Amino acid sequence: MGANPINRRTLLGASTAFGAAGLLPRPAFAQGAASNVLPARGEFVVRGTHVLTMDAGLGDLPIGDVHVRNGAIVAVAASVPAPGAEVIDGRGMICMPGLIETHWHHWTNVCRPFVRNDDPKLGYFPVTAKYGPHFQPEDSYRSAKLGLAEALSAGITTTHNWCHNTRSPAHADAEIAAMHDIGIRGRYAYGPVQGGPNDRLMDLVDLARVKKSGLPADGLVTLGICSRNIGDDSNPTRGTISVEMAKKEWSAARELGVPITLHASGPQITKLLNDAGLLGPDVQFVHPTGTSADDRAILSAKGVSYSMSPIGESRRPGDAGVIQLPEMLESKVKVSLSIDHVTTYNCDLFVGMRLLYSMNLNRLQGKFKIPTRRLVELATIDGASDLGIADKVGSLTPGKRADLILLRGTDINIGPIGDPYDAIVFLAQPANVDTVVVDGRILRRKNQFTALDHAKVTQEAAATIAALRARGG
Ligand SMILES: [Zn+2]
Numbered sequence: 001m002g003a004n005p006i007n008r009r010t011l012l013g014a015s016t017a018f019g020a021a022g023l024l025p026r027p028a029f030a031q032g033a034a035s036n037v038l039p040a041r042g043e044f045v046v047r048g049t050h051v052l053t054m055d056a057g058l059g060d061l062p063i064g065d066v067h068v069r070n071g072a073i074v075a076v077a078a079s080v081p082a083p084g085a086e087v088i089d090g091r092g093m094i095c096m097p098g099l100i101e102t103h104w105h106h107w108t109n110v111c112r113p114f115v116r117n118d119d120p121k122l123g124y125f126p127v128t129a130k131y132g133p134h135f136q137p138e139d140s141y142r143s144a145k146l147g148l149a150e151a152l153s154a155g156i157t158t159t160h161n162w163c164h165n166t167r168s169p170a171h172a173d174a175e176i177a178a179m180h181d182i183g184i185r186g187r188y189a190y191g192p193v194q195g196g197p198n199d200r201l202m203d204l205v206d207l208a209r210v211k212k213s214g215l216p217a218d219g220l221v222t223l224g225i226c227s228r229n230i231g232d233d234s235n236p237t238r239g240t241i242s243v244e245m246a247k248k249e250w251s252a253a254r255e256l257g258v259p260i261t262l263h264a265s266g267p268q269i270t271k272l273l274n275d276a277g278l279l280g281p282d283v284q285f286v287h288p289t290g291t292s293a294d295d296r297a298i299l300s301a302k303g304v305s306y307s308m309s310p311i312g313e314s315r316r317p318g319d320a321g322v323i324q325l326p327e328m329l330e331s332k333v334k335v336s337l338s339i340d341h342v343t344t345y346n347c348d349l350f351v352g353m354r355l356l357y358s359m360n361l362n363r364l365q366g367k368f369k370i371p372t373r374r375l376v377e378l379a380t381i382d383g384a385s386d387l388g389i390a391d392k393v394g395s396l397t398p399g400k401r402a403d404l405i406l407l408r409g410t411d412i413n414i415g416p417i418g419d420p421y422d423a424i425v426f427l428a429q430p431a432n433v434d435t436v437v438v439d440g441r442i443l444r445r446k447n448q449f450t451a452l453d454h455a456k457v458t459q460e461a462a463a464t465i466a467a468l469r470a471r472g473g
Helices: 010-014 026-033 106-111 123-133 138-154 169-182 204-213 244-256 269-275 294-303 327-329 351-363 372-378 381-386 420-427 454-473
Strands: 043-052 060-069 072-077 086-089 093-097 156-162 185-190 219-224 260-263 285-286 304-306 333-336 402-410 433-438 441-445
Touching: 010 327, 026 138, 026 169, 043 420, 072 123, 093 420, 106 123, 106 138, 106 156, 106 169, 106 454, 123 454, 138 156, 138 169, 138 185, 138 433, 138 441, 138 454, 156 169, 156 433, 169 185, 169 269, 185 204, 204 219, 219 244, 219 381, 219 454, 244 260, 244 269, 260 420, 269 285, 285 333, 304 381, 327 351, 327 441, 333 372, 333 381, 351 372, 351 420, 372 381, 372 420
Parallel strands: 043 086, 043 093, 156 185, 185 219, 219 260, 260 285, 285 304, 304 333
Antiparallel strands: 043 060, 060 072, 093 402, 402 433, 433 441
């Protein structure tokens, strides 16, 4: 289906990319990465830290301990005994759930050197559309890995890998392998092919194959689909399909229990899909810049979530609509935050929260109050809710999986800290993220990866960029 003459059996090695026993017959190019052994899920306790649980029942602890064992949060209290556990000194730090972003096209990460903000011919859309057809599975693997590593460094512990360039089964396996190798939590949204024909269904046979046997056994990576745009909402670079085709693709996904996402900015799309009977709580829309009050009532009633990417959306021209956070929250639409891409800005959900605060104040003159704690909810527990994993992560609740970060409150740009939520929204930056834990594994400590070879990730990304330049011109 793609332009790549890849031998599927060579890359897959076997019919299942990830065996039931958790063994990983893996893409050949990922073998080197397998030597990047992820740290074990041990037992540790963060002591004397400012705990923001983001759990309404537990609240915050100005000085408290967080005890983690075998990947799970065991206890959160003012003082936890935890004899034998490794002690992490949390004094001067904020301990909070890892940040959760809900829409990011990781396959485009390596397009960073090609995209120019000030030249429309070299903007994000034309550049990614041009190079997309030239991606081989190894390029997808390296591109995803580059952004996934950046995500961890910025305190993001869950990402929604929105892959609208799933060129072959091997490409899907490659990106899932990248997520597994990095150790991040997330959803892989299986998608169509860049530049593919609009009258061809996405590869539903392979979607079923991935659902059945293509995901790692540890449950950190789940599966979804990303739909092309639908109806008259023509998008020459990303493809547009008919409502009838959407019904086929979406019903196939639903038979597998696989959730659905699509770009849905602009008018008419909500009504169109609602009239077609397609909306439900397993649907996520992206970019809420053009909804009406009627749209929002439908989205709220149907349980459809909306992922907003404040940094990218704030750069849109005025006629593309406005960022509608207050309207969404007032209408009780589920909202989460996302990065979208990192070709012309970096991964920084702190900036995302800050922008939303400022734009709301500017546009509505403070008529709609959005407390800073509410913004931090959007970046944590509400993201988990959007992705259907709020029972596992999104708050520091005993029994949940241990996805957490430590923010150093003594850094020059943020300390001394007054209100912790104000500090996170107005002052924090990725450089303040001292420690990152996913599923109980300490993946970063003192701003360094504990296992990942950072230099290798950027070197391999550079090699792919050179190859894409040679292939794509
Ligand atoms: Zn997007």
